[in-house]
Amino acid sequence: DAGVTQSPTHLIKTRGQQVTLRCSPKSGHDTVSWYQQALGQGPQFIFQYYEEEERQRGNFPDRFSGHQFPNYSSELNVNALLLGDSALYLCASSLVVGGVTGELFFGEGSRLTVL
Amino acid sequence: GNSVTQMEGPVTLSEEAFLTINCTYTATGYPSLFWYVQYPGEGLQLLLKATKADDKGSNKGFEATYRKETTSFHLEKGSVQVSDSAVYFCALSELFSGNTGKLIFGQGTTLQVKP
Numbered sequence: 289d290a291g292v293t294q295s296p297t298h299l300i301k302t303r304g305q306q307v308t309l310r311c312s313p314k315s316g317h318d319t320v321s322w323y324q325q326a327l328g329q330g331p332q333f334i335f336q337y338y339e340e341e342e343r344q345r346g347n348f349p350d351r352f353s354g355h356q357f358p359n360y361s362s363e364l365n366v367n368a369l370l371l372g373d374s375a376l377y378l379c380a381s382s383l384v385v386g387g388v389t390g391e392l393f394f395g396e397g398s399r400l401t402v403l
Numbered sequence: 404g405n406s407v408t409q410m411e412g413p414v415t416l417s418e419e420a421f422l423t424i425n426c427t428y429t430a431t432g433y434p435s436l437f438w439y440v441q442y443p444g445e446g447l448q449l450l451l452k453a454t455k456a457d458d459k460g461s462n463k464g465f466e467a468t469y470r471k472e473t474t475s476f477h478l479e480k481g482s483v484q485v486s487d488s489a490v491y492f493c494a495l496s497e498l499f500s501g502n503t504g505k506l507i508f509g510q511g512t513t514l515q516v517k518p
Contacts, residue, residue, distance in 0.1 A: 330508030344505050394446040
């Protein structure tokens with residue numbers, strides 16, 4: 289049973305560029321959440337997607353956007369990259385039951401470096 | 404707003420020593436509390452959780468008790484092993500019960516266990 293898979297694992301961009309990160313949820317899961325983890329810090333919630341819609345959003349600017357596809361996979365897009373966007377981006381999947389999100393399963397992350 | 408504060412690391416212990424990692428939180432309502440572990444090169448894994456006051460979460464020899472009166476959720480293990488070396492994150496979710504998919508993490512505590 290495949291867990292949460294993310295791609296790419298590492299990438300390097302320059303300021304002002306745009307990046308797309310991808311996530312495939314664990315089999316049977318229908319919800320994807322994205323987190324940003326700066327070096328030496330805990331993960332910070334970006335947003336959650338359920339039924340192809342953004343359901344919750346953390347304190348991140350509109351440069352951060354996402355999408356969920358009918359097969360429940362998801363993309364995170366970041367526009368106009370800043371040096372401060374350098375971080376590990378984590379995807380977590382879960383299953384919603386009775387309106388409540390179940391246990392989160394995390395992928396290994398995509399390491400973004402902005403030069 | 405809601406927040407989680409963990410003791411700063413790194414924590415260095417000898418094998419079979421007793422472990423305590425302190426975690427305190429600030430939250431409105433009745434959050435659920437979690438400990439996640441991140442082994443080198445791997446994604447975050449749920450270690451244990453507690454959903455209401457006085458609940459004790461336990462897994463793999465680790466324990467933590469949800470103390471509403473002291474707003475704490477300290478992680479303990481009676482005898483650590485080298486394989487326990489990892490980064491440990493305390494987290495809370497902002498709902499009356501369960502997990503919304505939006506977790507607030509502490510900054511993480513690195514544990515190094517020496518043989």
